[in-house]
Amino acid sequence: MSDIHLDYSVLNTLQEVMEGEYPTLLEIFLKDSEQRVSQLRQALNSASVDLQAPDLQELSLMAHSFKGSSGNMGALRLAELCEQLEERSRREERLGLDELISKIDTEYGTVRSLFDAERELYRPRP
Amino acid sequence: MVEPLLPQPEPLVVLIADDNASDRLLLSTIVRRQGHTVLSVSNGAEAVALFEAERPQLVLMDALMPVMDGFEAARRIKRMAGEALVPIIFLTSLSESEALVRCLEAGGDDFVAKPYNQVILAAKINAMDRLRRLQDTVLQQRDLIARHNDYLLNEQRVAKAVFDQVAHSGCLSAPNIRYLQSPYALFNGDLLLAAYTPAGNMHVLLGDFTGHGLPAAVGAMPLAEVFYGMTAKGYGVSETLREMNAKLKRILPVDMFCCATLLCVNFNQRQVEVWSGGLPEGYLLHADTDERTPLVSRHLPLGVLDAKRFDDATDVYPLAVGDRVFLISDGVLETSNSDDEMFGSQRLHAVFAANRGSQSLIDEVQRALNVFRGEARDDVSMIEIGFIDPQLLGSRAVTYSDSGALSPLDWSASFEFRASTLKRFNPLPYLLQLLLEVHGLRRQSGKLYSVLSELYSNALEHGVLGLDSALKRDAAGFARYYQERGERLSHLESGFIRVHLQVVSADQGGQSGRLTIRVEDSGDGFDVQRVLALPPVVNELSGRGLRLVRELSEQSRWSEDGRTACVEFFWGALA
Numbered sequence: 001m002s003d004i005h006l007d008y009s010v011l012n013t014l015q016e017v018m019e020g021e022y023p024t025l026l027e028i029f030l031k032d033s034e035q036r037v038s039q040l041r042q043a044l045n046s047a048s049v050d051l052q053a054p055d056l057q058e059l060s061l062m063a064h065s066f067k068g069s070s071g072n073m074g075a076l077r078l079a080e081l082c083e084q085l086e087e088r089s090r091r092e093e094r095l096g097l098d099e100l101i102s103k104i105d106t107e108y109g110t111v112r113s114l115f116d117a118e119r120e121l122y123r124p125r126p
Numbered sequence: 127m128v129e130p131l132l133p134q135p136e137p138l139v140v141l142i143a144d145d146n147a148s149d150r151l152l153l154s155t156i157v158r159r160q161g162h163t164v165l166s167v168s169n170g171a172e173a174v175a176l177f178e179a180e181r182p183q184l185v186l187m188d189a190l191m192p193v194m195d196g197f198e199a200a201r202r203i204k205r206m207a208g209e210a211l212v213p214i215i216f217l218t219s220l221s222e223s224e225a226l227v228r229c230l231e232a233g234g235d236d237f238v239a240k241p242y243n244q245v246i247l248a249a250k251i252n253a254m255d256r257l258r259r260l261q262d263t264v265l266q267q268r269d270l271i272a273r274h275n276d277y278l279l280n281e282q283r284v285a286k287a288v289f290d291q292v293a294h295s296g297c298l299s300a301p302n303i304r305y306l307q308s309p310y311a312l313f314n315g316d317l318l319l320a321a322y323t324p325a326g327n328m329h330v331l332l333g334d335f336t337g338h339g340l341p342a343a344v345g346a347m348p349l350a351e352v353f354y355g356m357t358a359k360g361y362g363v364s365e366t367l368r369e370m371n372a373k374l375k376r377i378l379p380v381d382m383f384c385c386a387t388l389l390c391v392n393f394n395q396r397q398v399e400v401w402s403g404g405l406p407e408g409y410l411l412h413a414d415t416d417e418r419t420p421l422v423s424r425h426l427p428l429g430v431l432d433a434k435r436f437d438d439a440t441d442v443y444p445l446a447v448g449d450r451v452f453l454i455s456d457g458v459l460e461t462s463n464s465d466d467e468m469f470g471s472q473r474l475h476a477v478f479a480a481n482r483g484s485q486s487l488i489d490e491v492q493r494a495l496n497v498f499r500g501e502a503r504d505d506v507s508m509i510e511i512g513f514i515d516p517q518l519l520g521s522r523a524v525t526y527s528d529s530g531a532l533s534p535l536d537w538s539a540s541f542e543f544r545a546s547t548l549k550r551f552n553p554l555p556y557l558l559q560l561l562l563e564v565h566g567l568r569r570q571s572g573k574l575y576s577v578l579s580e581l582y583s584n585a586l587e588h589g590v591l592g593l594d595s596a597l598k599r600d601a602a603g604f605a606r607y608y609q610e611r612g613e614r615l616s617h618l619e620s621g622f623i624r625v626h627l628q629v630v631s632a633d634q635g636g637q638s639g640r641l642t643i644r645v646e647d648s649g650d651g652f653d654v655q656r657v658l659a660l661p662p663v664v665n666e667l668s669g670r671g672l673r674l675v676r677e678l679s680e681q682s683r684w685s686e687d688g689r690t691a692c693v694e695f696f697w698g699a700l701a
Contacts, residue, residue, distance in 0.1 A: 010241070013244075014152070017156055017244060018152070018155055021151070024151070025148060025151055028147045028148045028151055029147075029148035031147075032146065032147045032148055061190055061192075064190055065145060067219060068149060068219045069149050071240055071241045072146075072148065072149055072152060072241045073148065074241075
């Protein structure tokens with residue numbers, strides 16, 4: 001499991017490509033990711049409330065998508081966790097998924113504060 | 127200003143489909159920086175709709191998306207693109223081999239792994255664009271070729287229509303002729319012509335021009351005009367050949383020529399005269415026996431040699447009723463099977479042997495070829511000319527091409543042809559043309575020509591050259607006779623033939639009248655009474671001449687010494 005919460009070399013490349021749009025990219029990623037994390041949580045819980053079996057293939061696809069975007073943004077540990085979730089859901093391993101999603105939630109929190117610091121650095125000065 | 131990553135040949139319209147907002151933004155920016163225009167959507171259904179509306183040139187497609195995934199969207203887009211190549215590059219973080227298989231099966235052209243490496247992405251976009259432009263070029267050239275092909279086919283149609291007009295006056299449909307020829311033989315360079323002479327004999331030409339298509343066809347038309355024109359005027363085989371050779375030599379490029387066999391079937395004298403240059407050997411198949419005489423090519427094809435070197439010497443063979451002349455183009459012997467063996471002349475001889483006297487020899491040969499080759503072949507030509515009783519031929523009409531305006535009614539003309547002229551000039555066509563200016567005589571042109579020919583050849587061969595017709599009693603003697611004729615003619619130093627023509631009409635309008643022909647030679651003469659008193663013998667190869675003259679003309683008489691013959695023809699009320 002990677003120790004790297006945020007790979008700054010990736011961020012450098014992103015800065016180079018995005019130029020003035022770099023803060024926008026960060027914002028969009030954060031907004032998007034908030035939604036994704038709560039969707040993951042919901043997918044697992046709402047099903048048990050309705051006494052239905054959760055759709056683990058659907059969950060796997062969501063994890064796959066989140067893995068992709070976090071990887072692109074350099075959030076390596078987050079991406080790996082999502083990969084695990086993707087794999088285990090695809091294999092219909094219900095056990096331990098709650099815990100994994102909590103880990104993802106926590107890791108996302110870390111990543112978010114690091115990105116907030118980035119945004120602070122790049123906020124346009126008057 | 128930051129430079130674009132790699133030089134672009136031309137900017138593209140790129141469609142990006144990714145359900146992830148930040149990925150979409152990142153990718154769009156990367157691609158825009160490369161100089162392209164970007165359209166972006168967030169699922170497969172939107173991708174398909176936008177493709178239909180905007181027709182981008184390249185698609186970057188996320189594999190797994192909601193509503194419609196990338197694979198289904200790719201399939202639909204490929205279908206809509208049709209023949210044109212719209213490269214689809216899949217964006218995926220699926221594992222390697224799994225990704226490759228699914229992407230390619232869905233119609234994807236390549237894939238790019240997440241996280242995005244912009245250098246790799248740019249390189250792949252350029253590579254795909256090269257392929258796209260290549261496909262575009264291929265389609266344009268294919269369409270160009272198809273259009274040119276249509277033009278060529280149309281040109282050939284027109285050429286064939288013109289040629290069919292030129293070739294209309296033949297007698298290939300005569301009852302004694304059977305032949306096989308493909309409808310587009312013209313464009314294989316194959317030519318088959320047949321026409322009656324004014325004397326009621328039959329000229330036949332089988333030709334094979336070098337090359338294919340229009341170049342092969344274009345020589346056929348002038349050749350056909352010469353053949354028909356000269357045959358109708360009564361020219362013989364040698365004269366017709368000289369003209370055909372000269373014409374082709376003049377008009378065809380150096381490396382083009384025409385292999386040909388030209389023959390004259392003479393029903394009155396029961397013989398066939400053959401000239402062959404460059405074609406595989408033909409055959410004279412004798413009725414009811416196994417024997418066949420090969421008609422070997424002894425000359426170079428037409429259009430190769432200049433007039434001075436051209437050899438118009440022919441071979442003459444006697445014919446009996448039931449004999450057949452069989453000619454083939456080289457496609458027959460050269461037909462090959464899957465082992466690259468050629469059909470060859472031995473197999474052809476085997477077909478002859480198995481079909482002696484058959485009415486459908488051509489069908490049998492064709493069947494043997496098809497069996498040998500394993501499939502049908504439509505570019506061989508074959509012709510079979512049977513020697514039959516001339517009564518069975520029906521009308522042997524010669525077509526006149528003049529308007530026939532004026533008719534001379536009261537005149538006479540005298541000619542004297544001396545040694546050096548006799549050697550190299552045949553005056554008969556000119557004399558006949560002159561006589562046919564008299565309209566009343568046209569219906570008898572066959573008889574006129576036969577009688578004139580007979581009198582002239584008697585005067586030349588028996589009179590001036592002193593040949594004995596008794597030599598022509600068998601096939602070997604035949605060959606010797608004509609050899610002797612050739613030799614004596616080439617050594618001729620003195621002698622003459624005089625021809626006198628007189629036309630008198632009985633009325634003002636030329637509706638009836640009389641033609642007198644007098645032919646005198648410088649030879650030793652013959653015993654007229656004795657020859658006329660000889661009993662007629664059936665199947666004799668010679669000696670029929672005088673009887674023929676008497677049969678065909680109204681009145682005929684000879685001078686005491688046999689050196690002058692005088693015949694009369696009438697037309698109109700007097701006939």
